[in-house]
Amino acid sequence: xxxxxxxxxxxxxxxxxxxxxxxxxxxxxxxxxxxxxxxxxxxxxxxxxxxxxxxxxxxxxxxxxxxxxxxxxxxxxxxxxxxxxxxxxxxxxxxxxxxxxxxxxxxxxxxxxxxxxxxxxxxxxxxxxxxxxxxxxxxxxxxxxxxxxxxxxxxxxxxxxxxxxxxxxxxxxxxxxxxxxxxxxxxxxxxxxxxxxxxxxxxxxxxxxxxxxxxxxxxxxxxxxxxxxxxxxxxxxxxxxxxxxxxxxxxxxxxxxxxxxxxxxxxxxxxxxxxxxxxxxxxxxxxxxxxxxxxxxxxxxxxxxxxxxxxxxxxxxxxxxxxxxxxxxxxxxxxxxxxxxxxxxxxxx
Numbered sequence: 001x002x003x004x005x006x007x008x009x010x011x012x013x014x015x016x017x018x019x020x021x022x023x024x025x026x027x028x029x030x031x032x033x034x035x036x037x038x039x040x041x042x043x044x045x046x047x048x049x050x051x052x053x054x055x056x057x058x059x060x061x062x063x064x065x066x067x068x069x070x071x072x073x074x075x076x077x078x079x080x081x082x083x084x085x086x087x088x089x090x091x092x093x094x095x096x097x098x099x100x101x102x103x104x105x106x107x108x109x110x111x112x113x114x115x116x117x118x119x120x121x122x123x124x125x126x127x128x129x130x131x132x133x134x135x136x137x138x139x140x141x142x143x144x145x146x147x148x149x150x151x152x153x154x155x156x157x158x159x160x161x162x163x164x165x166x167x168x169x170x171x172x173x174x175x176x177x178x179x180x181x182x183x184x185x186x187x188x189x190x191x192x193x194x195x196x197x198x199x200x201x202x203x204x205x206x207x208x209x210x211x212x213x214x215x216x217x218x219x220x221x222x223x224x225x226x227x228x229x230x231x232x233x234x235x236x237x238x239x240x241x242x243x244x245x246x247x248x249x250x251x252x253x254x255x256x257x258x259x260x261x262x263x264x265x266x267x268x269x270x271x272x273x274x275x276x277x278x279x280x281x282x283x284x285x286x287x288x289x290x291x292x293x294x295x296x297x298x299x300x301x302x303x304x305x306x307x308x309x310x311x312x313x314x315x316x317x318x319x320x321x322x323x324x325x326x327x328x329x330x331x332x333x334x335x336x337x338x339x340x341x342x343x344x345x346x347x348x349x
Contacts, residue, residue, distance in 0.1 A: 003064035004198070007142040010280065010312060011199055011236035011258045018340035019313050021303075021333045022065035024144050024201025024238045024261065026319035030092070031326050032056030040322065041087040044071055044095055047125045051132035057320075058141050061329040062337075066137060067144040068129045069122070070319070071095040072203075075148050075184055076156035078121035079113055092322055102158035105166065108177040111157070117184055118191040127195035134196040142198040146240075147189045149204025150178040150224040157181075164211050167220050178224040186231040199236040202228060202257065205318075208243035217248050225255045238282060242318065249274045263317035268309035277345065280312045285332060287316040291324040296331040303335040310345035 001009075001017055009016040032053040033040055043049040054066040073083040073095050082099035102111045114120055126145070133143045148156070154177055155163055167174050189200050207221045229237060239252055240261035249271045252260050259280035262271065266284055283306060285291060290302045306314050314336045320329070 002139075003058075003141045004139070007064055007313075008198060008236065011238075013258075019307060019311065019336060019344050019346075020064045021314045021336035021340075022063060022142065022144070023067060023315045023320070024065075024146050024199065024240060025067060025203065025316070026070040027057040027063055027065070027067050028053045028070050028322055029057060029060070029320065029324060029326065029329070030322045031060055033322070035060075039087075040092055041085050041089070041095075044069065044085055045122060045125065047128035047132060050126070050129040051136065054129070054133055055137050057329075058137055061326050062333040063141075063329070064333070065142050065144050066133050067146070067201075068133065069126050069145070072148060072152075072156065073097055074122055074126060075153050075188055076101075078117050078123050078188065079157065079184065080111075081157060097156050100157055100159075102154075102177075105162070105170070105173065108158070108166075108173055109180070113180060113184060117187050123188055123191060127191055130192060130195040130197055138196065143196060144199050144201065145192045145197040146201035146203050147185050147192070147228075149202050149207065149221075150181040150185055150228070151221050152204050152206035153181045153185060154178060155206040160206065167212060167216050171216070171220050174220055175223070178220070179227075182224040182227045185228050189228070189232055189235070193232075193235050197235075199238065199258075200232065201238045201240055201261065203240045205240065205242035207241065209241075209245065209247050210243040214247045214251065218251050222251050222255065229256050246270050246274070253279050259312065261315055268306075268311065272310055277310065281310070282313040282315040283311050283317065284309075285314060285316050287318045287324075288321050291316060291328050291332065292321050294328065296327055299328045299331040300335045303332050304339055304343065307336070307340060307343040308345075312344075312346055314340075 057063040077083045081097045084098040085095045086093040237257040238259045239257040244265040253275045262283040
């Protein structure tokens, strides 16, 4: 079974012979950049550079996907924020938002959102990168992309600490803002899908339960994730939340995405106790401490542990940090291919 067929079969509930090793988050590596002589700061605004480096992860270490973009600024920039790509810095830095569009509580429901959101900023460029990837390796691996969940997007547009506080104190105002932003997420996701993305990861990492209570998550975060999912009902989607997610696994499951992505703080045994073995859960290799700083033996051990903990696809806990050694990344993929069928809990469900 080709990697593409495996990934899409998993996501759509069809027959699959083993878990996959892929992601819905960034997969650029310094090895991929060096292969083409590209600077990291430049790839975020060039469709060919982006497609070349995304495809290199499959070509260099067998990753069963290619994912673009690499930064978290796409939607905010399209709305009107100013992005800093750090082009004058030699260090490996991801772009950030340097000029926000919402500066006070009063502006949360009044800042302008352009009507032509999918033609603004870098959205057309990322769509072109997806088309290039489809032409290059689209028959072999699934082409993925991601959008920010409404709350995480709100945290790009205004001060995140203020947003957290208002989620407790003035939930109605936050909900009004998130309802507006969910439309942005939906429209951009549809454009990325139309460009050829096979699946979409909804990254709501800002809504961490390390800060928000399950009650606030249910009342403020959930309705808008549900709205996004329902608008993308014909698209395979994976919901990713950072931090500890055990307190909200039932809520995440209720969103209705094809799969849930969890990171290393998640206790998989407790997750399965709470939502059972039918929902797909992807995770949860430590993207930095294991993939960057660990040895190949550490990576193999972590991948096997994830499989034995009942993940349905081995995913890094977040974006692959670009400096991760290719040998470690190869080990992750090869371990899943070697041991995945044997240790897959789903086969016994």
